[in-house]
Amino acid sequence: MIELIKKLPKAELHLHIEGSLEPELMFELAAKNNIQIPYKSIEDVRHAYNFTNLQTFLDIYYAGANVLITKDDFYDLTWAYILKCVEDNVIHTEIFFDPQTHTSRGIAFETVITGINDALVDAKKQYGITSCIIMCFLRHLSQQAAFETLEEALPFKEYITAVGLDSSELGNPPSKFTQVFKKAKAEGFKLVAHAGEEGDFTYINEALDLLGIDRIDHGVQSIHSAALMQRLKSEQIPLTVCPNSNIELKVFESYTEHNIKALLDYGLNVSVHSDDPAYFKGYINQNFINLYEHLALSKNDIITLVKNAFSSSFITDELKQQYLAQVDLVLETI
Numbered sequence: 001m002i003e004l005i006k007k008l009p010k011a012e013l014h015l016h017i018e019g020s021l022e023p024e025l026m027f028e029l030a031a032k033n034n035i036q037i038p039y040k041s042i043e044d045v046r047h048a049y050n051f052t053n054l055q056t057f058l059d060i061y062y063a064g065a066n067v068l069i070t071k072d073d074f075y076d077l078t079w080a081y082i083l084k085c086v087e088d089n090v091i092h093t094e095i096f097f098d099p100q101t102h103t104s105r106g107i108a109f110e111t112v113i114t115g116i117n118d119a120l121v122d123a124k125k126q127y128g129i130t131s132c133i134i135m136c137f138l139r140h141l142s143q144q145a146a147f148e149t150l151e152e153a154l155p156f157k158e159y160i161t162a163v164g165l166d167s168s169e170l171g172n173p174p175s176k177f178t179q180v181f182k183k184a185k186a187e188g189f190k191l192v193a194h195a196g197e198e199g200d201f202t203y204i205n206e207a208l209d210l211l212g213i214d215r216i217d218h219g220v221q222s223i224h225s226a227a228l229m230q231r232l233k234s235e236q237i238p239l240t241v242c243p244n245s246n247i248e249l250k251v252f253e254s255y256t257e258h259n260i261k262a263l264l265d266y267g268l269n270v271s272v273h274s275d276d277p278a279y280f281k282g283y284i285n286q287n288f289i290n291l292y293e294h295l296a297l298s299k300n301d302i303i304t305l306v307k308n309a310f311s312s313s314f315i316t317d318e319l320k321q322q323y324l325a326q327v328d329l330v331l332e333t334i
């Protein structure tokens with residue numbers, strides 16, 4: 001089964017590019033850019049990755065992002081991630097970036113977006129990997145700040161497919177961003193939002209009812225509302241679930257307690273993703289392998305999870321069919 005997991009072509013739909021910053025590159029960029037980081041060695045960094053909840057992770061994650069300064073840094077970060085896609089057979093990836101994490105340090109929006117985009121263009125040329133970019137608003141900041149970020153993004157609209165919402169969930173419900181999501185929709189962006197990771201199921205209801213999102217990121221707390229479960233099932237609203245992240249951030253105590261199998265068996269449109277793989281011990285294949293080893297996923301479960309990701313992606317229907325056929329082709333050879 002592990003061979004199957006590795007060989008299947010996959011789509012990544014929940015990946016923060018800043019969360020793919022491996023400690024080795026963090027050290028290299030810190031030295032190049034003369035940025036102080038609070039670690040003496042790679043070992044030291046890995047040791048610090050011992051989180052108790054979302055906020056303890058975010059504090060370290062934002063500090064890590066401080067080493068990213070130039071367009072080349074954003075290119076190199078993204079290219080390093082593309083090489084992981086090649087390793088894991090990810091043929092389509094939809095990546096988040098957090099512009100405010102960088103613009104608040106005086107880095108131009110243009111520097112960030114063009115560095116990321118150039119690497120994605122090269123990924124298509126060199127490996128045929130398709131991609132899109134999702135710009136996230138930081139929910140611990142104000143709606144006004146999100147509006148300003150949306151304005152900054154408009155000249156680069158052709159590079160950005162969707163807007164999302166991430167960072168500290170508790171106390172920052174989707175309702176805080178109703179107006180800016182309305183504007184983003186009017187500008188033609190697809191909409192996603194992190195909801196129901198640490199926040200309860202009412203955050204998911206708000207993301208659906210007030211923001212009008214196309215996909216929920218995480219969404220695992222939906223299991224606590226029968227009405228919401230019924231709605232997610234009948235409307236087949238995608239949930240991009242990140243198992244390693246949920247374990248590392250103590251959303252579930254262990255893999256055996258993770259509810260993805262229950263969500264899948266109920267008939268929800270769930271898929272598996274890696275969130276912040278440099279911080280959460282592994283990329284997409286490792287997420288599948290951990291689930292397989294602890295939750296007794298069947299071959300059919302794995303195929304459904306893999307196919308759901310393609311179906312829930314923002315690519316054209318034609319490309320979806322092509323990629324789903326590619327999955328079937330690999331299945332025939334195994």
Ligand code: HPA
Pocket residue numbers: 016019054061166167168169194197245275276
């Ligand atoms: O898992 C996450 N949740 C919220 N914000 C984030 N920013 C990076 N990763 C995450």
Ligand SMILES: [Zn+2]
Pocket residue numbers: 014016166194217275
């Ligand atoms: Zn996330």
